Amino acid sequence: MAAIEISKVVKTFGAVKVLDGIDVEVKDREFIVLVGPSGCGKSTLLRMIAGLESISGGQVAIGGRRVNEVGPQERDLAMVFQSYALYPHMTAAENMGFSLKLRNRPAGEVREAVLDAARRLHLTALLDRYPRQLSGGQRQRVAMGRAIVRDPSAFLFDEPLSNLDAKLRAHMRIEIRQLHDALGATSVYVTHDQVEAMTMADRIVVMNAGRIEQVGTPIELFDTPANLFVAGFLGAPTMNFSGGAVVRDDAGELRIALQVSPRTLPLPDTGSLDEGAEIVLGMRPQHIEIVGEDVQDGVIDAEVRAIEQTGCETNLIVAFGDVEWTIQSHHRVLAATGDAIRLRLDPARVHLFDKQTEKRL
Ligand SMILES: Nc1ncnc2c1ncn2[C@@H]1O[C@H](COP(=O)(O)OP(=O)(O)OP(=O)(O)O)[C@@H](O)[C@H]1O
Numbered sequence: 241m242a243a244i245e246i247s248k249v250v251k252t253f254g255a256v257k258v259l260d261g262i263d264v265e266v267k268d269r270e271f272i273v274l275v276g277p278s279g280c281g282k283s284t285l286l287r288m289i290a291g292l293e294s295i296s297g298g299q300v301a302i303g304g305r306r307v308n309e310v311g312p313q314e315r316d317l318a319m320v321f322q323s324y325a326l327y328p329h330m331t332a333a334e335n336m337g338f339s340l341k342l343r344n345r346p347a348g349e350v351r352e353a354v355l356d357a358a359r360r361l362h363l364t365a366l367l368d369r370y371p372r373q374l375s376g377g378q379r380q381r382v383a384m385g386r387a388i389v390r391d392p393s394a395f396l397f398d399e400p401l402s403n404l405d406a407k408l409r410a411h412m413r414i415e416i417r418q419l420h421d422a423l424g425a426t427s428v429y430v431t432h433d434q435v436e437a438m439t440m441a442d443r444i445v446v447m448n449a450g451r452i453e454q455v456g457t458p459i460e461l462f463d464t465p466a467n468l469f470v471a472g473f474l475g476a477p478t479m480n481f482s483g484g485a486v487v488r489d490d491a492g493e494l495r496i497a498l499q500v501s502p503r504t505l506p507l508p509d510t511g512s513l514d515e516g517a518e519i520v521l522g523m524r525p526q527h528i529e530i531v532g533e534d535v536q537d538g539v540i541d542a543e544v545r546a547i548e549q550t551g552c553e554t555n556l557i558v559a560f561g562d563v564e565w566t567i568q569s570h571h572r573v574l575a576a577t578g579d580a581i582r583l584r585l586d587p588a589r590v591h592l593f594d595k596q597t598e599k600r601l
Pocket residue numbers: 253258276277278279280281282283284285432
């Protein structure tokens with residue numbers, strides 16, 4: 241397997257710049273997930289790595305070798321698409337072995353490679369079937385098998401699980417990650433599904449409008465999002481936000497005043513916040529506590545707007561002023577629409593962002 245180095249990569253289609261200075265270093269044997277909203281340039285970047293799209297600026301290197309001018313066949317990569325792109329007139333075995341056959345490998349070698357991949361993917365009993373005789377998940381496996389058989393220097397995936405139902409998706413993401421580990425592969429995986437990104441990646445690259453917002457491990461991005469975009473993109477339900485400012489209370493202590501809450505909140509220990517600084521406060525739905533009358537400091541008074549019971553969790557939609565927040569509790573919360581509710585924010589889990597720059601403070 242091989243490392244992939246993407247340096248200052250730019251892509252323009254005519255006058256439109258869709259990628260603007262992308263730097264990513266995919267280490268050997270790393271599983272990198274490119275994630276971001278529709279149209280941010282994920283597929284374009286992946287296709288540029290694959291050689292299916294020309295590179296307008298910067299450089300892509302695979303295994304230390306510049307490949308800008310190298311055709312897709314010579315890059316030694318295998319790509320798995322959302323559409324599977326199987327040949328309908330070939331059996332699963334023929335689809336999987338086709339690339340080796342094209343390379344004029346001996347029939348025995350092709351058969352062995354196909355059987356080995358089929359064993360790994362639990363496809364042995366299905367090798368003689370045509371794609372139309374396979375379920376979506378099985379077709380997806382054949383597409384994976386075709387990639388494995390090539391023994392490429394890296395795997396590129398573009399939303400390979402989008403066509404599957406939720407249960408199969410959850411199953412396949414574990415399978416793909418296990419295969420990656422077992423094969424000692426290097427993988428670049430594109431998705432807009434933040435759960436896939438969080439659960440599969442060694443490191444996530446969050447993209448937005450042709451640029452990189454942040455690169456880091458799933459936990460780094462979840463715990464310390466670098467800006468408002470990343471904070472709002474990762475995590476479900478999505479992070480709650482409210483505008484506010486740093487104020488000095490009667491005792492001379494710096495506190496946070498939220499725009500719509502009359503009470504102030506303790507300032508988390510971020511170091512250098514000045515009185516008057518305008519901030520956006522972010523709070524994950526899982527980090528808000530519902531408290532009783534006995535708790536006074538740092539409490540927000542809100543009203544319950546809606547309740548969702550998922551069985552395991554309770555989601556409460558609450559409002560204070562014109563702000564609506566979601567709270568997620570692992571307890572069965574007994575509340576009704578219209579109830580008054582008191583919320584406590586754990587200062588250690590408050591995220592603060594600069595209102596102007598939207599960067600983490
Ligand atoms: N051949 C092309 N000509 C012109 N513009 C293109 C072309 N291919 C892609 N684009 C534009 O480039 C941008 C990035 O597209 P891309 O397919 O990489 O997005 P994406 O992040 O993969 O989105 P999605 O999640 O919807 O698949 C989009 O604005 C798209 O319209």
